[in-house]
Amino acid sequence: VVWVSLAVGFAFLLSAWRGPEDAELFAAGYVLELALSVDNLFIFILVFAHFGIPPHLQHRVLFWGILGAMAMRAVFIIAGIAAVDSFALLLPLFGAFLLFTGLKMAFSHDESEGKGVDENFVVRMTKKFLPVTNRLHGEAFVAREDGRRVFTPLFVVLIVIESTDLLFAIDSIPAVLGILPTDMAIEEKRFIAFTSNIFAIMGLRSMYFAISGFMHLFRFLKPALAFILVFIGLKMILPWVATLGQAAGQAAAWVPAFLMHEGKVHIPTSASLAIIGVILTSAVALSVALPKRK
Numbered sequence: 072v073v074w075v076s077l078a079v080g081f082a083f084l085l086s087a088w089r090g091p092e093d094a095e096l097f098a099a100g101y102v103l104e105l106a107l108s109v110d111n112l113f114i115f116i117l118v119f120a121h122f123g124i125p126p127h128l129q130h131r132v133l134f135w136g137i138l139g140a141m142a143m144r145a146v147f148i149i150a151g152i153a154a155v156d157s158f159a160l161l162l163p164l165f166g167a168f169l170l171f172t173g174l175k176m177a178f179s180h181d182e183s184e185g186k187g188v189d190e191n192f193v194v195r196m197t198k199k200f201l202p203v204t205n206r207l208h209g210e211a212f213v214a215r216e217d218g219r220r221v222f223t224p225l226f227v228v229l230i231v232i233e234s235t236d237l238l239f240a241i242d243s244i245p246a247v248l249g250i251l252p253t254d255m256a257i258e259e260k261r262f263i264a265f266t267s268n269i270f271a272i273m274g275l276r277s278m279y280f281a282i283s284g285f286m287h288l289f290r291f292l293k294p295a296l297a298f299i300l301v302f303i304g305l306k307m308i309l310p311w312v313a314t315l316g317q318a319a320g321q322a323a324a325w326v327p328a329f330l331m332h333e334g335k336v337h338i339p340t341s342a343s344l345a346i347i348g349v350i351l352t353s354a355v356a357l358s359v360a361l362p363k364r365k
Contacts, residue, residue, distance in 0.1 A: 074274025081270060092340060093263060099344040100247045100267030103299065105352050107243050108275050109282070109289060110296055111235065116283055118231050122224045124207075126280070131210050132225060133276040136232040140275075143237060144268045146213040147244045152260045155248060162253065165245035166307025172242050173300030176293060193234040197227055242300070243268070250343055253310070292364065297352035299347055306338050 078101055086094035119129055183304045197203060204221040208214035212226040247264050255263075282289075 072275055072304065074270075078270040078274075081183040083264070093259070095340040095344055096251060096263045097267050099250045099340060099347060100263060101270055102344070102347055102351065103246055103250065103303075104243055104268050104271035105274075106292070106296060106299070106347075107239065107246070108271055109278065110292055111239050112275075112279050114235050115279060117234060118228055118235075122228050124225065124228055127281035128210060128225060129279075130209070130276065131278060132229050133231060136229055136236065137272055137275055139233045140236045140240075140272050141269060143233075143240055144244070145265060147240050148261060148264045148268065151244050151248060152257055152264065156257050160311075162248075165307045165312035166249060166304040167312075168304070169242070169245055169249065169300045169307065170304030173297045173302075173304060176300065179293070193231055194227060197222075197230050203227060241359070245307075246300060246303050249307045250340070252340075289355065291354040292351075292358070295350045298350055301348060303343075306343070 082094045082098050082101070085097050087143050115133075119132075124132065154271070188244060202219065202221045203226075204214070204216055206216070206223070207225060208223050210225070211223055212229065214221055214223055244264070247267060248260070251263060
């Protein structure tokens, strides 16, 4: 409640400081990142369970994992926005990637996620190149056994969570870039993308312990996220397709008039925020009404 209230308060502050458009962009990015983060928590629960990490030690792993995630997001956002600003073709390519990711997510099975943690590439490489023990040593990431330094399962879990977040950022950063207007100044893009990501990540540890006991309420979250990623992917691709058509002398007659603004395809931020909000609300409502059978 505290972390979400801080994000809401920041959105109101942003509205008074930089205008309602920036506040809407922040809200859309924050809600999207928060929803994607919840989906990521499924993996965290499975990894903690597999390695037998007790709740009081999970706090420590998530604390350092979130700090690492913040640093990675900053690098990804700066590099991603600079790349899109320099190479306009990257935007529809990101859109195609999100379209593919959304369709892949729609047809994936929850039961297959998290299985074979020991076969995970990161786990195998960690155990191959570092001396790893199967025993926990309290909150320590590194300990001594028989006179030699070894890395504890807590360290392995931290590496798995960081690598999972790295893969998660590959999806989420293009998604938040897809919400931002293409004609927006690069400094404003960085500001909105970074703040929406940071506010979503900062509350991730608290959210994990708040909802880990009733994850069944998010049965339909994955299809909802798949639909949202497809929507954002199309949002990034449509302007490029329309521009190609106009360059070839063909008017974009297939594009509805309400999506056109000054001769370009434009989906208002308020519409994007409304679509994301309605889809996520519907997913939670359906999950509560039709809970998953045990």
